[in-house]
Amino acid sequence: MIIAESKPLAEVAGLIQGARKVLVVGCGGCVTVCLAGGEKETGILAAALRLLRQKEGNPLETVEVTLTRQCDPEYVDMLEKYVTDDVEAIVSLACGVGVQFLAERYNKWVVPALNTKFAGGTVEHGVWEERCGLCGECILYKTGGICPIIRCSKSILNGPCGGSQNGKCEVNPETPCAWQLIYDRMQALGKLDLLMEIQPPKDWSKSRDGGPRKVVREDVRLA
Amino acid sequence: MKTESKLEKLLSQGHFVVSGEIGPPKHANPEGIQKHTALLKDYVDAMNLTDNQTAIVRLSSIAAGVHVLQAGGEPIIQMTVRDRNRIALQSDLLGAYSLGMRNVLCLSGDHQSFGNHPTAKNVHDVDSLQLIKIVKDLRDEKKFACGEELKGNEPRFFIGAAANPFADPFEFRVLRLEKKINAGADFIQTQCIFDMERFERFMAMVRERGLHKKAHIIAGVMPLKSAKAAKYMQQSVAGMIVPDEIVSRMEKAADPRAEGVAICVEQIKHLQTIEGVAGVHIMAVMWEEIIPTIVKEAGLYPRPKAE
Ligand code: SF4
Ligand code: SF4
Numbered sequence: 244m245i246i247a248e249s250k251p252l253a254e255v256a257g258l259i260q261g262a263r264k265v266l267v268v269g270c271g272g273c274v275t276v277c278l279a280g281g282e283k284e285t286g287i288l289a290a291a292l293r294l295l296r297q298k299e300g301n302p303l304e305t306v307e308v309t310l311t312r313q314c315d316p317e318y319v320d321m322l323e324k325y326v327t328d329d330v331e332a333i334v335s336l337a338c339g340v341g342v343q344f345l346a347e348r349y350n351k352w353v354v355p356a357l358n359t360k361f362a363g364g365t366v367e368h369g370v371w372e373e374r375c376g377l378c379g380e381c382i383l384y385k386t387g388g389i390c391p392i393i394r395c396s397k398s399i400l401n402g403p404c405g406g407s408q409n410g411k412c413e414v415n416p417e418t419p420c421a422w423q424l425i426y427d428r429m430q431a432l433g434k435l436d437l438l439m440e441i442q443p444p445k446d447w448s449k450s451r452d453g454g455p456r457k458v459v460r461e462d463v464r465l466a
Numbered sequence: 467m468k469t470e471s472k473l474e475k476l477l478s479q480g481h482f483v484v485s486g487e488i489g490p491p492k493h494a495n496p497e498g499i500q501k502h503t504a505l506l507k508d509y510v511d512a513m514n515l516t517d518n519q520t521a522i523v524r525l526s527s528i529a530a531g532v533h534v535l536q537a538g539g540e541p542i543i544q545m546t547v548r549d550r551n552r553i554a555l556q557s558d559l560l561g562a563y564s565l566g567m568r569n570v571l572c573l574s575g576d577h578q579s580f581g582n583h584p585t586a587k588n589v590h591d592v593d594s595l596q597l598i599k600i601v602k603d604l605r606d607e608k609k610f611a612c613g614e615e616l617k618g619n620e621p622r623f624f625i626g627a628a629a630n631p632f633a634d635p636f637e638f639r640v641l642r643l644e645k646k647i648n649a650g651a652d653f654i655q656t657q658c659i660f661d662m663e664r665f666e667r668f669m670a671m672v673r674e675r676g677l678h679k680k681a682h683i684i685a686g687v688m689p690l691k692s693a694k695a696a697k698y699m700q701q702s703v704a705g706m707i708v709p710d711e712i713v714s715r716m717e718k719a720a721d722p723r724a725e726g727v728a729i730c731v732e733q734i735k736h737l738q739t740i741e742g743v744a745g746v747h748i749m750a751v752m753w754e755e756i757i758p759t760i761v762k763e764a765g766l767y768p769r770p771k772a773e
Contacts, residue, residue, distance in 0.1 A: 397548070397574050397588070401595035401645060403638070404574045405630030405657060406704035413704035414577045426635045439641060441599065441649050444552060444592045444611060 244273035244364065245338045246371045247280060247357040255288070255334060256295050258354040262303070262331035265292070267356075268322065268345065269309030270337035277371055279357050280336030282309040288336065288356055306330070313341025319348055326351065361393075379449030379456065385437065387428035392445075394421035400442040468605070468652065471568040471624035472540045473512045475772040477653065477682040482738060483745030484766055485542065485655070485684060486510035486757050488534070490525035496533040499525075502754045503537035509761040510539075510748070511769055512569060514655070517544040521581025528562045535566045542626060543567050546575025551591035552600065552611050559601060563621030571626035571655060572597040594627065595649050601625050602650025627651035629683075631668035632661060633705040640671040647681045654681050655747045658688040660699070661707040662736060669740050678742030685737045686747045689756055690726035693717040727760055734764040 259265050267289040275281030289305040296303035308325050310318045313335060322345070326333070332352040335342040338359040346353040361373035376393035382400075383390060392398045396414040403422030406413025410423045429435050447453070467474060476483050486509070488502050499515075506513060515530040531541035543562055550558065559570065574594045578586045592600065592611075600611045601623050608616045627646040631639055643654065659665045665685070672678050690696045693716040700708035712729060719725030730748075737743050746764075750756050761767050 396577055397593070398590040399574065399593040401593050401642075401649075403633065403635070403642070404594075404705075405628060405633045406576075407633045407635075408705050409634060414579055420634070423635055426638050435641075438638075439645060441595065441645060444596045444600075447591065 244276055244362070245340075245359060246277045246361050246363045246373070247274050247338050247359045248277075249279055249284070249288070250356055250358055252288075252291050252295065255354070255356050256292055259292070259303075259332045259334060259352075262352070264304040264306070264329050265332045265334055266322075266325055266330045266351075267292070267305050267307045267334045268313065268336065268341075269307070270313045270335075270341050271309055272312040272314065272337070272341075274337055274357060277365075278369075280338075285309050285336050288334070292334075313337035313344055316344070316348075319344055322348075377450070378445070378447075379453070380446060382442075382445075385440075385442065386425045387432060387434070389421055389424045389428060391421050391425065394419075394424070400445060469568055469622045469624045472772045473542065473569050474624040474652065476511050476770060477744055479770075479772070481511075481745075481770045482766070483511045483682075483684065484509070484761055484769065485512045485514060485745065485747045486754065487514040487516065487747070487749045487751070488530065488754060489516050489519055489751060490527060490530040492522065492524050494525060496525070496530070499530050499533045500537045503534045503539040505755060506757055507537070507539040508769065509758045509767060511745075511772075512540040512542050514542045514544055514571060514747070517546045517573070517575065518549060518581070520576045521548065521578045521583070521586075523582060528558060528565065528567065531562065531567045532565050540569070541567055542569040542571055544571045544573055545597065546573045547590060547592050547594055547597050548575030548578060548588050551589050555592070555597060556600065556604065556610060559604060559621050559623070563619075563623065568622070568624055569626060570601060570623045571628065572601060572651075573628055595646055598625055598627055598646055598649040598651050606650075625650055625652045627654055628657070629654050630657040630705050631659070631665050632657055632707040636664075636668075640668065640675065640677070643672065644675055644677055647677055651681050653744075654683045656683070656686045657705060658686045658699075658749055659733065659737070660688075660712050661709050662733065664707060666740065669742055673742050678744075682744040683742055684745040684747045685740075685743050686749055687730050687733050687737070688749045688751070689730040689753065689760060690716055690722075691753060692722045692726075693719075695726075723756075727756060727763065730760050731763045734760070734766070 269285030270280050289307045293303050312318050334356050335345050336356045342355045362375045363371045363373040366372050378392050407420040412418040412420045486506050515527040517527040527543045531543045534541040572594050578588050603609045605622050608620045629643045696713045696716045734746050
């Protein structure tokens with residue numbers, strides 16, 4: 244899932260400084276799971292913003308609603324009745340996709356309340372780790388199921404680099420060296436010989452360097 | 467002979483080569499490089515020019531190489547994949563060759579978080595091994611990385627790569643060296659050696675796989691200036707092993723600089739006895755002036771002339 248975390252309250256407050264009434268929109272998707280932008284967080288943020296503005300003597304009115312997902316037009320549709328004329332800004336607690344979907348739809352000042360971090364998973368309650376760089380062409384079958392593109396600090400495809408020591412990455416003694424993990428796993432699988440193949444330069448055009456990407460499934464399109 | 471490199475000539479003639487290293491300055495004045503070249507050129511066969519070493523902005527290695535060449539030295543330009551994508555790398559290779567560079571060392575580069583621009587976006591479009599292959603394909607296939615043919619002169623570089631016998635996983639280090647040689651590395655410069663025992667084990671594995679016959683292996687050494695430097699190397703430099711014995715020798719020394727030189731000379735003499743070691747690479751970071759002393763004391767002066 245997409246992992247995000249809250250922007251500092253002061254930053255969000257700064258983004259909507261001039262508005263008297265804002266719509267605060269949560270998302271029931273990934274950001275609910277990573278406890279950054281679900282219904283609960285939406286309520287807390289709205290209350291905190293109101294309190295802050297009250298102290299400043301510049302009261303703020305908030306309307307709160309949490310959509311099942313902000314990255315799907317059919318759910319965004321449900322926001323229609325809340326986006327009244329007097330709403331001067333929309334604060335989105337979704338990932339960057341949700342913020343953009345709302346901004347595309349409404350002629351309003353839409354601001355992000357979260358920093359969208361990465362594609363990862365929960366390793367323990369309250370700890371999320373990045374696992375995939377969304378490169379567009381998965382090579383996990385070559386590396387024992389460990390992604391060197393995102394988990395190696397230098398995205399080396401023919402690793403490890405000379406800084407790997409005691410299983411840790413040179414960049415941070417807390418970070419496991421992805422190539423140590425790959426080596427150990429391939430050895431356990433009896434597939435070390437696969438690591439001897441020279442991996443050619445990656446086709447980054449399948450990644451973000453090819454511009455915004457699109458996936459089309461003709462078989463499920465309605466029109 | 468694949469190239470016009472003097473380094474290649476000396477190695478192929480079987481000489482035990484000596485290379486040194488010059489760190490380009492953090493400004494645009496080339497005087498230091500010229501001065502160091504003048505000082506070193508009779509004592510080393512080639513000089514590495516580091517490429518934004520430790521991710522700190524410095525005068526470019528290629529430009530530094532031009533100054534070395536003009537001052538009568540043989541440059542080895544280092545090239546990291548951290549700062550350039552494959553377009554820039556190849557463009558720089560063509561440019562460097564046109565300016566007279568004949569040796570290139572292909573590296574990943576230290577991570578930018580260690581340097582003076584830790585918030586920079588790094589590149590890592592290709593890795594160091596892929597860069598080796600790119601340099602080789604330009605030279606031997608006359609092909610760009612995209613497969614397109616070079617229509618004019620191809621850059622004919624003597625291709626270097628790095629190996630670190632002190633990083634982990636240890637057993638994979640030799641295989642990775644083999645991979646680099648398979649990709650096209652002609653010579654290898656190793657990380658600074660302090661742990662001779664581990665290096666001996668590494669070289670035994672190298673010989674077992676016959677890798678010393680496929681590429682010239684140049685062993686890295688570094689003269690220590692102080693016990694503090696030794697400790698720092700031991701504790702804070704990723705991928706480096708400094709045995710306690712060396713640290714304590716430095717600590718006990720009345721004249722630590724002289725002791726550092728003595729250790730370095732001992733190491734060089736030891737390295738000369740190891741089968742498969744084709745030379746030494748002296749990395750005297752911020753202490754380039756000491757290299758002539760080390761070379762003389764190790765009995766490696768005068769340097770051979772390449773016929
Ligand atoms: S190889 Fe690409 S798609 Fe697969 S996990 Fe890594 S970044 Fe994600
Ligand atoms: S230490 Fe390992 S994970 Fe870190 S950059 Fe080097 S190879 Fe990649």
